Amino acid sequence: MIAFIVRRLVAAVLLLVIVSMVTFAIFFLVPRLVGSTPDDLASRYVGRDASPTSVQAAKKRLHLDDPVPLQYGRFVKGIVAGDEFDYGPQTVKCSAPCFGYSFRTSQNVLDLIKDRFPVTASLVFGASILWLTGGVAVGVLSALKRRSFFDRAAMSIALAGVSLPIYFTGLVSLSLFAYTWKIWPDGVQYANLLDNPVKWAYNLVLPWVTLAFLYAAMYARLTRSGMLETLNEDYIRTARAKGLPERTVITKHALRATLTPILTIFGLDIGLLLGGAVLTESTFSLPGMGKMVVDAITGNDLPVVLGVVMFTALFVVLANLIVDLLYGVVDPRVRHN
């Protein structure tokens, strides 16, 4: 088991190196290949009143005139050994792991991520509990009551959940619950969990439900089809023939087998969402990772984009590692193999 974890961690590091190189190339090398000069890049960061002098100054300060491999080398060195940043009157030391500084706000990228990650994590944490429990429960019940009114109603709602985009369901929920019925009269305003847990949860209910509605719908449909398939398996028939109670057949045999693919998708979803639930954060104006990276992309804030991409990749890798470990817990066949 330990060897397995070590192997996966080494693979994860290699993957992150490749992701960083690809991302760096997309944002720093490709523009040069298509004809952008360092001056062109620098002119994006000098404000409205750009002059040749200010463009040259920005180019030098942001190291945009360096060869791209050298810039990548500085990025890697920052992560491994730290870096320094020129704020004007003084130079500030950025300790390892240093992901650089925002070209737009001059903020330490790692500090920005640390600041925004709790918002995204809070959103994903609550929503994932809702969609996993809700989606799986509805899916199982639908499969057991196939073609019943409940099944048809649940699957119709699930179809709506999958079809309706978050920026629609989110805005409708805000309009109804916040501004019409005034259940959340101030709208959604993120509060720190440690400062006020009740306010934290209260303000996240709408985003949780909105995000969970989409994912629960998908999970319900997946669970239902998985359960239907599993219930037709020979070993389920055997279990029933042995006289096992139906509850045991469903929970210990059918559901476990169904959960394996669900877990795989759950791991991927969690990893991706931790890198930023872009639509939900934008709709509810939550200052999370997703909103930050969208702003960074539109503002050509390359270090921030790079930092968030690296963290998203890390989350996906870690989430998959955890899921792989959980396979053994959920499905005895994996353990025995």
Next chain:
Amino acid sequence: MKRTKTTVGVALSAVLALGLAACGGGSDDNGGGGDGGGGGSAFDAAVSKVVNPSTKTGGTLKYVITDAPDSMDPGNTYYAYNWDFTRYFARALLTFDPKPGEAGLKVVPDLAEGLGQPSDGGKTWTYKIRKGVKYEDGTEVKAEDIKYAVARSNYTDELQGGPHYFTQYLAAGDYKGPYKDKNLDDFKGIETPDDHTLVFKLNQPFYEFDYLLTNPQTSPVPKAKDTGLKYQEHPVSTGPYMFENHSIGKSFALVKNPNWSAATDPLRKQLVDRVELTMKVTGADIDNRLLAGTEHLMLAGTGAEAAARAKILSSDSLKKNADNPLTGFLRYAMLSTKVKPFDNIECRKAVQYALDRTATQGAYGGPVAGDIATTALPPTETGYTKYDLYATPGNKGDVNKAKTALQACGQPNGFETNIAVRGDRDKEVAAGEAMQQSLAKVGIKAQIKKYPSGDYSSQYAGKPAFVHKEKLGIIIAGWGSDWPTGFGFLSQIAHSKAIKDSSNYNEMELEDPAIDKLLDDGAKTEDIAQREQMWSQVDKKIMESAALVPFIYEKTLLYRPPNLTNVYFHLAYKMYDYPSIGLQ
């Protein structure tokens, strides 16, 4: 400094469409007119007078914004709303009178005791600063702190966010800035003979210099407290409020500055207890919050979005709490004089005559989004006079005149060209399409090219080499002045010296010696009336060149929640006067 009543009067009659006589009345002590009736909310009421005048104190005033301010460092920001907002904590040497209507255009002393005293033919300007003005830590403001603030914001590599007018006008030689040259005495552009006197040495006479000093770059920064790019996290306050906390790009809160004194600041009050800003809130969410009254002001002052606009205008109870003022922005198309066939004035005139301005206005959102424009100067700037050089019936274009111009241009069957627009700005794309349809009627086939707004000036429409290469004959853009005069508006878009390799706003690439001379001479002219006449002449010269095709004098629809007090639209900042606002 006196203003020409006739010119400004004409301008304001167009701007305000109301009786300015109301400005003089009022019983409040907030510097505004007031309506004397205790508020009197009505549509457009805050454009001309103070709505809900009150001296009530307390409460938290909440601002929201869709993006984030470029910087809260007064020396490193270039947004009009931030020049308005930073007055909460940053006192400049001079400022605009905090009053509604025409009075707001008057430059008045803030940290200074009076306006500038020119000498040496307008090349030297002397200011005395008030004694006893303190920073939030209780130390006294000195003249050298203002000198340092100008030096850091205009002469360093790091702070590039604001304008660089002082670099342009001060006789500072090859001064390297205070981060490279630690000896401030080497900055010869400003002398400080004592702790309360500043002498600005200019490299040319400039009689609008007082306007430059309203820029927040002249608010003092103590050298010991300067942290360069990090200074935006907590600028040291000289105003009635100071930073309590600041999470860059997310939110901040201002609280009362205990070391601010009304005795040294007759222009501001400390009405509310706190001022908060929440950033990165979606536009639709902001409108909902303002209409629900849970937030009070949209910091950017860009007004309600389409859905909320319709809601406000269709409800009497909401409409009475809204204003529809001019923003000071001119939306236009510039015809590149360096891209064929627009190097020929007759081809440019063909576009002027062919354009259906009513359709273009409709594309921008109709009359509530702006009035049809026919001049280079909007009515909000001094020097504006109303005229229409290319008048067409009902502003719908004149095909015959356009075809005559095409004949004279040697393109009787029309020609092909490109229209550059910011692809992520729906109104601009719609305006481009309306223009495309107008031009098609006379045989001009225009293809719309969309570019991202973030790089529009630095990489595309504002980069002459790109414009020439891609044959962008028509460039749709807009402009608002840094100070409300003809010079403040036109010098950046029409002077040949304004043409730059990138971030060029003279997209016409107009190089007219007569325009340059009028602008240069006007800046050296002491007499205000004469100066404003010269700005009018520049306006006419630009329109005679036919290179600028004005669309609309932009307007916006601002909603003011009814619980706000002392609300009025400030003509110089072209939005509500933020530091004056209180809560009921």
